[in-house]
Structure formats: C-alpha cells, structure tokens
Amino acid sequence: MQTSTSWRSFRTAAWLGWVIESNWTDPFLFAVYSIVKPLSGAAILVIMYGVITQGAYDSALFPYIYLGNAFYIYVGAVMTGVSWAVVDDRELYKTLKYMYIAPINIPIYLLGRGGARFIVGSIAVLITILTGVFFLNVDINLAEVNWGLFFVSLTLGIIMLALIGLMLAGWTLITARHEGFIGEAVAAALYIFSGAVFPLDVLPEWLRPVGYFMPTTYWLELLRRSLVGDVAQAFPTLSQFSNLEILGVMIGLSILFGLVSVWVFKVCDNIARENGMIDRTTNY
C-alpha cells in the first residue's frame, strides 16, 4: 500500500510537473526557449572567460569551467524545482492544501515535481555540452568516457540534489514571505563553494572547508573526470583522491545530507501544520 501510494504520488506529480514545464507556451516557442536559455547562460561564461584569459580556450581550465557550469544547470533545475513546487502550489495555483489532504506522500509528490524539472534540465545540459563539443573545442572523446562512472555519479547526484531540494521545500513551507528566493540563494551559494566554475583552491583557505563539506563538489568532480579524465585531474583540489574515493565521499555526504533533509522537512511540515501555514498565501 505504501509503495503504491509513493509511486502514485511520484508518477502523477511528475506528469503534472512536465505539463506545467512544457505547456506554458506553444511547442515551437518552448523548443526555442529550451535551446536559447542554456546557450545564453553558457555564452555569458564563455565570453567572460575569453576576456579574462585573452582567448585561452585551449587551456585545461576551459573544459573544467564549461562542464562544471553545464552540469550545474541540474542544481537550479532539480534542487530549486523541488522547493519551488511549494511556492507554485501554495501561492500561484492555491492547490497545496488539496495536495495535503489527499492520500499521497507529500515528500514524494515534491520529488516528483522535481523529476519534471530534471527532464527539462537534462535537455539544457545536453544542448550546452553538445555546443561545447562542436563549437568550442571542449574535447570529449566518446571512446575514453568512463560511462559507468558517469551514469552512477549522475544518478546519485540527481537524487542528492532532489533530497537537498526537500530540505529547502521544508524551509519554504514555514517561510511566509520571500520564500521564492530560498532556492535561488542556496543554488547561488553552492555555485561558489562547489568548484563549479573554479577549483576550490581559488577560495581563501578558511572558506575551503565549506566546499569540502558539499556533496556537489565531489559530484561535479566525478562528472568531469568521467567525461574528460586527465583534464579534470590536472587541478590540485582533489587530484590526490581516486575516482572510487571521491565516489565514496560523495555517497557518504549524500546520505548525510539526505537524512538531514528528510528530518528538516518533517520538522518544518509539523511547524507548518501547527501554525496553519499549509494554505497561507501572502500574495507578496
């Protein structure tokens, strides 16, 4: 019964999320948006990199930055997507209370909504990487890609991001105003501390432990290593660790963050229920 409730919650929520994500405009405009948005984001980074390094696109730093930035799209999509479902349902559609009284598993429902964002995010990641490979000399040799490591780390990372999103969803539930900015603020902070666009060594020494504690740091490192191998290992931050060691650290931290997230969501859910915040709209 529990399994079927969870599956039902996830499946229907993912369907709803996909319809919301893909149906807001006509298919042509949606396709254009899906291509233009990630490319615009990447273009800003590429131009900035070009200006700062005076066009050193052959440097190993470029694929490091480019791939880190590409995969970071998942952080905004999945993690923020899970927590944004609370804002959407409570403030915009005014359906959160009806979800809460339905016989569903609310955390699984929210993860399902994030699932739809994963699909949209995957399209963006794919487009960004293909553009890098075909137009910007990001050298990915398909024969040398460690596919096993890639898919294992990608899957675990997405689950980890979704669980962190659950923690943000709980926080969002008990935040009456400005709740929409929570996901964006956390995603922005992780961007700095996860080595997405620069190695952690660039940070002041006293700030580096924050990055070492983030599972996203190890996740991005594994994705880079699986796709471009030696280039990613050329940077000092985690070069002394093997793939397996980094995977182990990532799994450990993901489990820790996952458990904390589930606990935080439960606590926030209780607070929201006690304070009557499930259906509180601010129209702020």
Add this chain to the structure above:
Amino acid sequence: MLCPKFITPTQKALDDNHTLNPRQANESPNKILRRKMSASLAIETQDLGRIYKLRGSKKEPRKELVALQDVNLTVAKGELFGLLGPNGAGKTTLIKILTTLLSPTSGWAKVAGADVDREAESVRPRINMVSGGESSGYGLLTVRENLWMFSQFYGVPSKEANERIEALLEMIGMKDRMHTKSSDLSTGLRQKMNIVRGFLTQPEVLFLDEPTLGLDVGAMRDVRKFVLEWLKADKERTLLLTTHYMMEAEELCDRVAIINKGRVLACDTPTALKQRLQKDAIFEIQTSPLNGLSQQMLVDQPEVTQAAIAETETGAKLSLSLVEESALARVINLFTQKDVKVMNLTKREPTLEDVFVDLVGRSMAEEEDHGNTE
C-alpha cells in the same frame, strides 16, 4: 455547548448491544456505548480549541487569537451538517482541523473514526474538501486533466475516473467545458470544477467551505441541487457545509450549528432552532433615515426582545422581535417622535438570522462589521 445527536446514535448503539463479540464482552456499558456511537459517527469533536499566535512588531510580545474554543460536535453518518456564522467565526479553522491541515491546540477531533491529529493518514483517503471564493487549480490543464490528476492521487483507476468526471460534469452542467483550459473558465465555472473535484473521489465525509461564495444566483442553485443529488445517491455519505448564507443552511442542512467567535452557540435542526423564537412576533420594517434612532433605543422598549438594523440607500431596514404584537404601537410611536417614516411593514416567520440575532445580540452583518473594527 454540546450538540444534540442526529437520529440518536446513542439509542442505536444500545439497541445493537446484543451483537457484541467475546472480546468486547468485558467492556463497561459506557465504553460499549462510546465505541458503538463512534462507529455511527462521521465527525466527533471534544473540547476542541485552536489559538493562533499572531506576530505584531518584533518588539511587542506575540498576541493570541482564540479561533475555536471548547467545540463539542457530533455529526452522524449520512447527515448534511451546517456550520453557520459570520466571517471570522471559526468555521474555516474548524474545517482545517477536521481535514488535517491544522493541528488543534486543545481537545480532539475524529473524522470517519480516526483522530485527525494522530491518525491523519487514515483520515485523508476518506475525506475531501472544497473551498469557495478562490480560483484554485492548474490553469494550464483542461478541466478534465485537472480532475483526472486529483483522482489519480486518490488511486481511482483512470478509466473509472474518466467515467466519473463525465457523469459529474454532466450533473453540474459543464460537460461541454470538459476540454477547456481551466484558466479560460469564468470564476463560477472554475468553482464548479472544484466542487466536482471534491465529489469525484467519493469521500465518506466531504467538507464544503462556503461552496457558493462569489457565485451568481443560477450557479448557486445548480450547486445546491448537485449537493442534494449527490447525498441522495448514497445514505452513508456525510457532508459538512460552512456558510454564512442563512437560506442555504435552511434549505440544505439536516442540522445546523451556529458559531460565533470560536464558540458553538446552538446546534439543532433548522426547524428546532427557529422554534426557539416561535413565541415572538417578528416584523420587518422599511423606514426613512433613522435620525439618530439606535438599536439600543428599540431594545429598551418594553416587550421588544431583539432589534437588528441594516442601513439601505433610502433609509433603513429593521428586524424586530416582539413578545406581543401590541408592542408594535410603541415602536411606531418612537418612530413618530424621531420623525422616521414607515415605508413598508411585514410580519414574518422567524429565520435562522433571527436565531443568530437572538443568540449574539446582533445580525450576522453587524457582527462581521463589529469584528472588523475590533
């Protein structure tokens, strides 16, 4: 305030006590009675209370707002029970507790036999709720998609859900809008869609919170007819309706609880509630502007038990309860002294509005105004 039982489940429980199984044989008569009564009840609350802590400025301590206090209600299976009261009376708070959205701060409540706070997961598959006066729903989805999606959350097989959607939309008169995006619906149609959402899952207990709020007269009539037809189809279905429309409560409800400032003031059938005032003669009087004539001046007249005043564009509309019809002469005399002209005068039967005035001392509209200025 204890609410009298509907079709006396107590009696039913006592009549059935020969059906005890051996495990139950050692139970005390009180325990047997309580268990059996609970089995025939759809909703039960005991000393239910809810206090909100309101945050003012950071320097001030949090204020407390008592939204519900010592609410004791029982609603039998198959009953259409009404909660009648002005805005801010505590009706929605009660529904939020009963639907597991809000925790009570004192007392307990059971819906379909399960505690709403401790056994919320047992309650949820058996209930549903519709709130009026809001335009909830996913605007990007069609009416059918919105409804189908909710049915999936309740585990209704897809084919069966589609059949129910068609049948219910037909009943409520919007089958032709099944494939319309809900963002393209008028407020009234969107409200009707939400009403269908509530009924679609065939809940044991359905909560309708001001379901006709903001609807036009025709849509209100459709909704009321729909509610009655749905209840008629299955005798086990229970419906709790909140409203501040007196006519709606009188027309639909088997029993009504009158609630104000978080307290249940009276609870009975509409007929029994009105019989409390049957001894009084009730007059409705339309007058020119009152020129300083106050409600207190009217109540101070001998044999005037209640007076409610509503201002109109041309003057005022008064509702007076008199112990004896002869007291009318004194009221008219008072009008003459204040130079108030009587435009129209009718004697009428008591309504639930009169019951409310009798219990609270003000009409529901006056009470809402009073609440807003507090």
